[in-house]
Amino acid sequence: MHIVVCIKQVPDSAQIRVHPVTNTIMRQGVPTIINPYDLFALEEALRVRDRFGGKVTVLTMGPPMAEDSLRKALGYGVDAAVLLTDRAFAGSDTLATSFALATAIEKLHQEDPVHIVFTGKQTIDGDTAQVGPGIAQRLKLQQLTYVSAIRDVDSAGKSITVERRAEGGTQVLKTTLPCLITMLEGTNTLRRGSMDDVFRAVRSEVRTWSARDAGVEDITKCGLRGSPTVVKKVFAPQPRMEKAQQIDALGKSPAEIADETINMLFTASNQLGDDILKLTEAI
Amino acid sequence: MAEKFDVIVVGAGMAGNAAAYTLAKAGVNVLQIERGEYAGSKNVQGGILYAQAVEALIPEFRESAPLERHIIEQRIWVLNDKSYIGTHFRSDNFNEERPNRYTLVRAQFDKWLNGEVKKAGATVITETTVLELLKDETGKVNGVRCDRENGEVRADCVILCDGVNALVGSRSGVRKEINSKEVALAVKEMHFLPRDVINERFNIQESEGVVIEILGTVTEGMLGTGFIYTNGESLSVGIGVIVSDLMKNRINPSTLLEKMKSHPSVAPLLKGSEVKEYSAHLLPEGGYDSVPELSGNGWMVCGDSAHLLNAIHREGSNMALTSGRLAAETYLELRDKGQPINAENLKKYNQKLENSFVLKDLKKYRRMPHIMLENKQFVTMYPDLLAGAAETLLRVDGVDKKTKEKKITKDFRSARGIFGLVGDAFKLVRAWR
Helix, strand or coil: CEEEEECCEEECHHHCEECCCCCCEECCCCCEEECHHHHHHHHHHHHHHHHHCCEEEEEEECCHHHHHHHHHHHHCCCCEEEEECCHHHCCCCHHHHHHHHHHHHHHHHHHCCCCEEEEECCCCCCCCCCHHHHHHHHHCCEEEEEEEEEEEECCCCCEEEEEEEECCEEEEEEEECCEEEEECCCCCCCCCCCHHHHHHHHHCCCEEECCCCCCCCCHHHCCCCCCCCCCCCCCCCCCCCCCCCCCCCCCCCHHHHHHHHHHHHHHHCCCHHHHHHHHHHHC | CCEEEEEEEECCCHHHHHHHHHHHHCCCCEEEECCCCCCCCCCCCEEEEEHHHHHCCCCCHHHCCCCCEEEEEEEEEEECCCCEEEEEEECHHHCCCCCCEEEEEHHHHHHHHHHHHHHCCCEEECCCCEEEEEECCCCCEEEEEECCCCCEEEEEEEEECCCCCCHHHHHCCCCCCCCCCCEEEEEEEEEECCHHHHHHHCCCCCCEEEEEEEEEHHHCCCCEEEEEEECCCEEEEEEEEEHHHHHHHCCCHHHHHHHHHCCCCCHHHHCCCEEEEEEEEEEECCCHHHCCCCEECCEEECHHHHCCCECCCCECHHHHHHHHHHHHHHHHHHHHHCCCCCHHHHHHHHHHHHHCHHHHHHHHCCCHHHHHHHCCHHHHHHHHHHHHHHHHHHCCCCCCHHHHHHHHHHHHHHHHCHHHHHHHHHHHHHHHC
16 A cells, blocks of 8 residues: 655744744744644554555655655655655645645656555644645545544555544544545654664655656646735734733632722723723613 | 664764764764754754864864854953943954854754764764663673664764763763762853844944853852853853752752843843743863763763863863864774774873863863852852942042042951952962963
8 A cells, every 4th residue: 555645844833933023934043843733644644554554655845955854754664755846836825735746646656556645634834724635636536634543444455444523523434545634633643763764764865856757747837826825915913812810819708809800800991990881871 | 683883973962063073074984863853953052162173173164154143252240239340352353254253053053063964974863862882791882772663773982972961871881970069050041132233232243242251149159150142133141050059059040040131231231132042951060070081992972971161261162072073083093003992092082182172271270160169259259349349449429549449458358358368369379270
C-alpha cells in the first residue's frame, strides 16, 4: 500500500510578532515548524503502514528550506520524501496549492499507485482547511475529513473504515480506496524515530521537483496567477476583551460578593449608572 | 550492527561546533549529536562573541555569520540603590574593518555555525540525547548510547561538549557532578526596541554596540553580575548569581532582575520595550580549581562542560571555541602519527589548553572565585561607599573640600576599619596577579 502525507512548513505562530507600525507579520528570525496538525496525519499514516504494510511518502510544497521539514519527517520513520519547489508556485492560495499538490500526487501515483492521501485538519498559518478537500476533488478521491481513528483497511487495499468526528457524536464510515483523509488533532501521539531512522533522515535523498518535474502542464494554474484569492488588507485585531478581573470570594457572604461585583462593574464603566437610570426612567 | 564513526562530538554549541568543524574539514568521519531541535535551539546566551576564536576556524566568518553589533564601548557600573559609579571605555579604534567583539544571538549564530559544520561534511543528528559513554573491556571509551531505539553508536574517540551540566561525563563516571558553589544561575530577558531608539539611547550609530556590566547591590549581597547588551533591535538584559548564594538566601534570580530593571539608571534604557523572551541558564564560574579532568581513555571534554569560563572578563564562547578546536587538533595529530587514542596520548589536549590563553587566564584568576565568595563586602558595602564618596565630592553645598575628603575617609574607615580596607585591597591585588 502506498500512502502519501502532505505536510506544510509553517512559521511557529507562537513566536510571530506583528510589526506595531506597518501591521505586517515579522517573519524574520521566527523558527519554522511542521504544521502541528500535519503531525497527526503523519503518525496515522505510519501506523497504517505498520499495521497493513506498504510505504509512506511525505510531500510538501514550499521554498527550498522546506527540505528541513521533510528530513524531520524522515526521522520519524517516513520512507521517502518529495519537495515541490519552484518560483512558479510562489504566492499560491489554496486553489493553486491543491492543484500543484494534486498534480504531484498524480505523478507519484504513476510511479507507485497511491491508496491513501493524508493531510492535517488545517494549517496554523492559513487556517482554511481547504487544501485537503481541494486535492480530493481534483483527484476524484473519496474524501474523509476530521477523521479521529482508522479502524480497518481491508487486506486487498480496496476499502477503509474510519471514525469521524461529527456534531453530537462519532460517525463510523466505510469507503473505497483510494481516499483522502484529513486527520483530526489530538488523535494520536507522534512516535520517536529510532537511531536508524535518524541516520536515514540525514543521509537519504529528498527528491526535489520543479513544476515541470511534477508534471504541471498549465503553469497559469500555479502561484499568484493561479490564485483568485486577493488579500485586501492585513491588520492586527483589537484584543477582544480586557483582562478578566477576579473577586476573592473566600470566606465572604453572598451579599458581600454581590456588593463587590457591583462595585467592580460600576468602576469599570462610569456610564453604567447613567444607563441604568435612563432605563428605569423609561420603564 | 551499530554505526561506527571516527569521532563522536556530543553537543552543537560553540565547543561542539568548533570540534566537529575542525575534524570534518580534515576529512574525519565525524558524528555530531545535539539534543535540541537544531543547533542553538537550546541556547539562551545573548551573548558576546570574540572574533579571534571564530577566525581561527573560519577566517571569513563575518561575511555570512549572523552578528548583531560590533562593540565599541564597554561600561562597568557599580550600582547602589540610587546611583551608579563606573567606568566607560569607548574608542573609534573598535570601528575597524575586522572588529574584535560582537554582540550576537546564540540561537541564530549556532544554527549558522552548525550549517558550516554540515557543509564541511560532518553527520549531524538532532533531537537526540546522549545518555552515557560506552566502554570496551579495557575501559576505553568507544562510543555513546543515545535515548533512541538502537541508540548505540561507536567511535574511536568521543569529545564531550555537552554544556555546563556535564551530564554525560558524570553519568559515565569520568567526572563528578557540578557543585552549587561553582555555577551561577543567570536569567535574561530580550527587550525589543527599534534600532533607532537603541542607537539614540546608547549614543551609537548603525551597527555599533555597547556592553554594560553591572556589579553592586542589585545582587543583594550575593556574588553575581548584571548585564545589558545591545543587539540589532533588542537588548539582552540579565543577571547571574552563584547558585549556592541563591539557595542560602532563598531568592529567585528573577526578583533580582526585576529590581535591576527598575533601577533609576537602568529603567530609562529599557522604557517602552517589548519583552519577548525569558530564559535562564547556568554558567560555570568556579574558575581554574573547578576544571575537571580534561581527557581520559578515549575522551576529551571542552567548553562549559570542562568549566572553561573566565567569570572576571566575561569570556566563555571564545574558550569553548578554542578548546573544541584544540581537542579536534589533538585527535588529528594522533591520527596523522598513527598513535592510539588513549589516556596518555590525549593528555596532549590538556597541554595545549595549559599553553593557551584558556587555562593561563583561568589560572591567573584562580583565587578570585573563593575570595569573592567569602568577602561579600565587595558587592554590599563598597558600592554604597563609592557612590557616597562621589556624591559627597560632587554635591556643591558650601562645605569645603578638605572636610568632604575627611568625611569620605571617615565613612570608609568606620564601615570597614583600616585593617579591613588594607586587607580587601591586598586580597584583590593578590587575586588579580
